[in-house]
Amino acid sequence: MTDLHYDVRGTGPVLLVLPGGAGHPMGLDAMTDVLCDRFTVVTCDPLGLAHGRLGEPVGDQRVEDWSDGADRVLDEVLPEGEGAYVLGTSSGAIAALDLLVRHPERLRHVVAHEPPCVGVLPDGAQQQAAFREVYDVYRAAGPRAAGARLGAVLTGAETVAESSESQPLSREQELGSPMALFLAHVLRPFTAYVPDLTALTGSSARLTLAAGVDSRAQLLHRTAQFLSRHTGSSFVEFPGGHVGVAEHPADFAGLLAETLVPVGDSPAPWTT
Numbered sequence: 001m002t003d004l005h006y007d008v009r010g011t012g013p014v015l016l017v018l019p020g021g022a023g024h025p026m027g028l029d030a031m032t033d034v035l036c037d038r039f040t041v042v043t044c045d046p047l048g049l050a051h052g053r054l055g056e057p058v059g060d061q062r063v064e065d066w067s068d069g070a071d072r073v074l075d076e077v078l079p080e081g082e083g084a085y086v087l088g089t090s091s092g093a094i095a096a097l098d099l100l101v102r103h104p105e106r107l108r109h110v111v112a113h114e115p116p117c118v119g120v121l122p123d124g125a126q127q128q129a130a131f132r133e134v135y136d137v138y139r140a141a142g143p144r145a146a147g148a149r150l151g152a153v154l155t156g157a158e159t160v161a162e163s164s165e166s167q168p169l170s171r172e173q174e175l176g177s178p179m180a181l182f183l184a185h186v187l188r189p190f191t192a193y194v195p196d197l198t199a200l201t202g203s204s205a206r207l208t209l210a211a212g213v214d215s216r217a218q219l220l221h222r223t224a225q226f227l228s229r230h231t232g233s234s235f236v237e238f239p240g241g242h243v244g245v246a247e248h249p250a251d252f253a254g255l256l257a258e259t260l261v262p263v264g265d266s267p268a269p270w271t272t
Contacts, residue, residue: 010036020090030249066095214241
């Protein structure tokens with residue numbers, strides 16, 4: 001990333017938000033409205049999709065580029081001598097984990113909500129192959145069919161509902177759709193990413209793995225629990241499912257704030 005795209009709202013310690021999907025911050029405003037009373041909320045948009053770049057060419061994405069971009073955003077917004085809180089959701093949670101591995105000195109605490117880094121699991125190769133099949137369905141039959149297959153992978157459903165859509169998108173159509181860009185350029189490289197569990201174990205006091213209560217028994221709930229157990233990090237269940245941040249924004253925001261800074265506490269003096 002050469003350009004940085006982000007929005008800043010609120011007052012208080014910096015809370016960096018890394019959205020899921022292709023990084024478009026759609027659906028996050030209701031949650032950030034609640035958090036702005038306690039935090040300076042900095043919402044990243046790694047591809048600039050909400051900042052005038054939707055429709056411009058996009059290539060396959062790298063986790064390290066997203067986390068490096070987040071680190072550069074912190075260079076611009078973080079007061080000298082301070083550390084940031086971080087919320088990452090889905091693909092943004094993978095970028096948050098990479099940010100914690102490579103720049104732990106910048107961060108107070110990271111909440112990684114349902115990161116799809118399934119390669120850490122005992123059956124990780126099988127799960128990564130399932131995500132590659134979602135990409136193949138997208139290329140062959142378009143986003144609706146791929147979305148149905150993706151839902152089946154996440155929930156463990158054995159059958160996929162038939163879709164009337166059977167044509168792939170044109171390049172122009174793809175570039176105008178954040179969901180299509182996710183399926184085309186984010187899904188495969190991000191689900192192929194395997195975090196450094198040793199480094200995360202060393203930063204376990206600064207990490208909370210999270211999953212939706214409605215995601216119990218599903219793939220990404222299992223992934224978050226596995227990461228928690230194998231790094232010694234905390235695990236918290238949040239309201240809703242994989243997109244609980246949009247389904248229950250006020251409750252999600254309240255639990256996030258309590259997880260980062262418990263009621264009655266104030267942020268401790270920053271030390272690295």
